[in-house]
Amino acid sequence: MAEDEVILLGFWASVFGIRPRIALEEKEVKYEYREELLVGNNKSPLLLQMNPIHKKIPVLIHNGKPICESLIEVEYIDEMWKDKALLLPSDPYERAQARFWADYIDKKLYDPAKKIHITKDDELEAAEKDLIEVLKMLEGVLGDKTYFGGDNFGYLDIALIGFYGWFPTYQTYFNFSIEAECPKIVGWGNRCMQRDSVAKTLPDQRKILELPKLIRQRLGIE
């Protein structure tokens, strides 16, 4: 059988783009990572061809066939390469719970996490409050476990870890500390960083620290 060709289209600072990357790393699947330039009209013809509906990264291309939407990609990777590192729990109820909280992250965490960087005044305050509230909720789900799934790093950890890279930006630019508000979530992030799959793919927090200033300059927000 010919070797699988696996290509991943991503953007280095994306909280979504990191998800299929970590899943592929956990499975030890060989893949080619291609960075997309998302600023301006620079999306690659391959991205537009492979994800004509949303035109967004990440896109996983497996033997020429595209899979889109990060959480769907992680499930695909888990089902396609079954022989190691199962990412979703095997119990149907636990699977449903993992899917529920990953969906919660997309529906409730992403918006305030993004909004903080593109608003000011009252809206900024509301976004900060929402962000902390959602992270505290997730902290409750984590409890005292090593990972969200217990002893095994998996799907829900992968869904959340991209946000961890952005935590220092809140302290630097907005004067609140996720570590002070949600120490268990920061402890969990630190544990995740000890895994090769995360350490080698998650962007350097110092590099992310440069982004908020650029975003606010570009949008003309004081």
Add this chain to the structure above:
Amino acid sequence: MAEDEVILLGFWASVFGIRPRIALEEKEVKYEYREELLVGNNKSPLLLQMNPIHKKIPVLIHNGKPICESLIEVEYIDEMWKDKALLLPSDPYERAQARFWADYIDKKLYDPAKKIHITKDDELEAAEKDLIEVLKMLEGVLGDKTYFGGDNFGYLDIALIGFYGWFPTYQTYFNFSIEAECPKIVGWGNRCMQRDSVAKTLPDQRKILELPKLIRQRLGIE
């Protein structure tokens, strides 16, 4: 082994509430359906207890444990009762495609389908245009197949069928016809209605026809 206790909290006209109902019917699982009163502050204590995060129907309660979010419930039902009527395709790529389009329905179809009923003028026109565009896209996915999954009724059919009940409201109140715009989608809906699982659960289109007037009266939209 004691018999499973399965309770489903729903609302008769909801495009989401119908999904786990049809899945349970397809699996021939015995369940108790409980109608929620969603108007005003009438949500049941059980709903608030079982879905404290979103406080929304549908909620599936299996032996006392809640599963929330309609598509997650359908996957749970498919995994829990494996012995008949597999709802998701078995091939990982086909599964990913089914999940992608179901997610597309939630992200792109629900908003305009709802907006039509609560806006007017330019916003109404834009919502009509979006609705038809999204349905045409789904018509392309359906092609000439019997169901979205081919010969087998399944996950993606279940994700979309709730919207079919609302199709006549567009002709009656907004003067455009889904049948004229997307005849294959209407043909598909008619085929779905020939299944017991759909026919016995999907609300009577005449009953839904009364709703848009009530909604617009309540919101004070002319």
